[in-house]
């Protein structure tokens with residue numbers, strides 16, 4: 393199978409590319425390096441530098457057809473999406489529409505899309521199933537939902553198979569591929585980096601949530617498990633139209649539990665300060681992963697301790713990230 397991976401120089405895209413190559417797929421990457429890293433590009437994949445927003449780049453990439461497209465490329469900072477929403481609509485929506493257009497015109501048979509738990513907003517029921525109402529509460533989440541709709545309508549009419557994988561919290565590392573965002577907004581890398589760089593602070597946002605220890609509960613999924621789910625989705629996708637599938641562990645961990653797991657993995661004492669809640673942080677966000685098990689025969693294999701162990705190993709080896 394020949395697969396185009398957009399955003400393959402990014403965190404989840406690079407790990408998934410490595411997984412696809414290991415499984416014997418031929419992989420090409422399209423990335424503009426806006427948040428990705430040249431050092432994360434697996435050498436065995438053909439690299440096209442450029443943006444989804446450039447028609448000439450897409451002409452070049454789609455000069456040959458693909459069996460499948462796996463679409464990671466996006467901006468994904470929730471806070472920035474609130475202060476600069478058009479940047480998100482422009483890159484995420486316009487860029488994705490251009491890609492869907494190429495696939496609909498015969499550029500590929502299958503389309504796997506990186507969606508997000510952000511499409512659910514603040515769900516009232518936990519664990520969250522795919523039937524839960526989709527009510528995103530920020531522009532980032534809304535761009536993901538709009539792209540799901542565009543993909544669903546086009547996949548049905550043009551007759552290609554599409555899967556929207558709604559990730560919960562990706563974390564962990566695989567070999568030399570790890571999490572390196574600027575700014576870093578995710579809990580685990582922020583926590584681990586603060587242990588390596590005394591100038592970085594780490595704070596807990598709120599300890600008065602209606603959870604057993606008062607801190608927010610999230611569903612952390614090892615990036616290698618995510619990569620394996622993409623492989624399963626590529627092999628499964630067949631019927632025209634879009635299927636949306638949650639990717640999570642099915643278990644929630646509070647911020648305090650993550651800190652305890654980080655203490656165990658690093659052997660360091662961690663004494664964070666607590667600051668007020670951030671707006672828009674639901675108390676609990678945990679996936680039901682029953683549909684992924686049923687359709688993809690996929691179940692995560694790695695737990696929170698393994699996530700912290702692998703992430704810590706990567707951050708110690710790469711204290712300045714990929715640069």
Ligand SMILES: NC(=O)c1ccc[n+]([C@@H]2O[C@H](COP(=O)([O-])OP(=O)(O)OC[C@H]3O[C@@H](n4cnc5c(N)ncnc54)[C@H](O)[C@@H]3O)[C@@H](O)[C@H]2O)c1
Nearest residue numbers: 399402403404423424425426427428443444465466468562
């Ligand atoms: N990290 C998470 O926990 C998480 C959770 C839910 C969903 N997601 C989604 O998964 C995807 C990957 O996330 P990530 O954490 O690996 O992000 P990332 O920023 O590390 O990777 C995104 C990649 O896309 C590239 N890119 C962005 N816009 C582009 C464009 N117009 N043309 C070409 N390349 C472009 C960037 O350079 C980067 O390499 C994103 O779509 C994100 O919204 C991530």
